[in-house]
Amino acid sequence: MAKITYQHPDGTLTVVDVQAPDTVMRGAKLNNIDGIEAQCGGSAQCGTCHVYIDEASTVPLPPMDEVEDDVLYGTACPRRENSRLSCQLPVTDDLDGLLVHLPEAQS
């Protein structure tokens, strides 16, 4: 289990416990966090689960594969260095304390 913090564009924080094998995306959906759409249900097809990893984060994340990298070209809000698809981030104990910023729009 890991505590994940989602920061909304207006600065508000939502902190939730997410359990393996859920992803950072599903953690948001199960807690009805507005700001993650995830239309394709986590199959790396839609790019509507885009998040920015907090720049000061030291939480170890799995590397990005080619498909994720490609999908991130089409996100509604501009891609940045710290962009990830939250459906490609499975939760492990290592992710405890992760802070992600939600973009202004997903579609």
Next chain:
Amino acid sequence: MAARSVAVIGAGQGGLETAAALRAKGFDGRITLVGEEPVPPYQRPPLSKGFLTGAVGHVDLTLRTESFFESQDIDLVTGDRVCRIDLFRSRVELASGGRLDYDRLVLATGSRPRVLPVPGANLDGVLTLRTLADAEELRALLDGPPRQVAVVGAGFVGLELASTARALGHEVTVVEAQPRVLARALTPQLSHWLADRHRQQGVRLLMSSEVAALSGSASGRVEGVLLRDGTRLPADLVVIGIGVLPRSELAADAGLLVGDGVLVDPWLRSSDRSVYAIGDCARFPGGGPGRHIRLESVQNASDQARCVATAICGGGAPYTAVPWFWSEQCALRLQMAGLTADHDETVTVGHPDEGRFSVLCYREGALVGVESVGRPADHGIARRLLTTGAWPSADEARTPGFTLKSFAVERPSEGLPTHA
């Protein structure tokens, strides 16, 4: 008057998203979500893909956990059907005998498979694929020794299923009345390319072929497919995938305007202003001036759900999202953005021989849609370009070495001149 209670009919993709989005947007009245299926809301796309191979299990299908409905204070009623809408009293009646009063009603009843109108369509071993129950039955039949599978209809569901069944080692024949696969959905280029992939994988495709009858054993099990031209195909499993019909009978009985779907305005309101319709069952203004379309996709159901939730919360804007769709067949990622049906010009970029390319579709010089295979970046970029109108002209796209990626990187969407 602000709405105090919302009833949603249909606990599928669109219905669930409506209920969830209402709460996420701060609606604090009563929300009741009524679904006829005995299970909580789940996603259908894996039913013709990973669910059949076992790669996707039941838990992965569910859209939300049961505790979600409790924590969000959404009354989820499963295994019950709305059998009547009383517009005059703003009330719906349930098959179980219950009643629900509403201030706003959302119809998210989806669609049902078209029935193949031939003798033998009721034999055992003849299935359609729409619900989890259908998929469970199919999965059990595919999880065993090789069968002779006939798929009637080369649409998305039929082809995905054909490819999955083939990969599981079954003998698969697809019978299609049109001369090419996915004739309504795809450009001829992509359609022919995809048909080749299916053949290479060992799927037999019979185009321009119509089914005359299904034949069965004395005990009523299907044994074969008889085609109009007299051909007999042996088959011990037949799956019918010849499209769907919108479930609009409730709306029609209530007196709402329907015509191949519940007719709605740009705000997705039906002919009764307190009743919205979304997803597979709704026909909304789109596809060009003065036209109405009905789309069957997760994107359409979820974006329309959010649009209606916003409207009920007191905001709201006309529905204008760029449609998109995905499919997985023959281990390929297929993605479509926009509406390509009446294009008059195409430009193919990338490498069809490597299974990585996109077909850009233009109508009267304007980009109307993009089909991509194995090019997720192209697809995402195409969705953006179709939204902003800042797309490349067909001539630009034809320049040697052109890629959507470099086009988008060189010309980030802010401050671009637009063609729209």
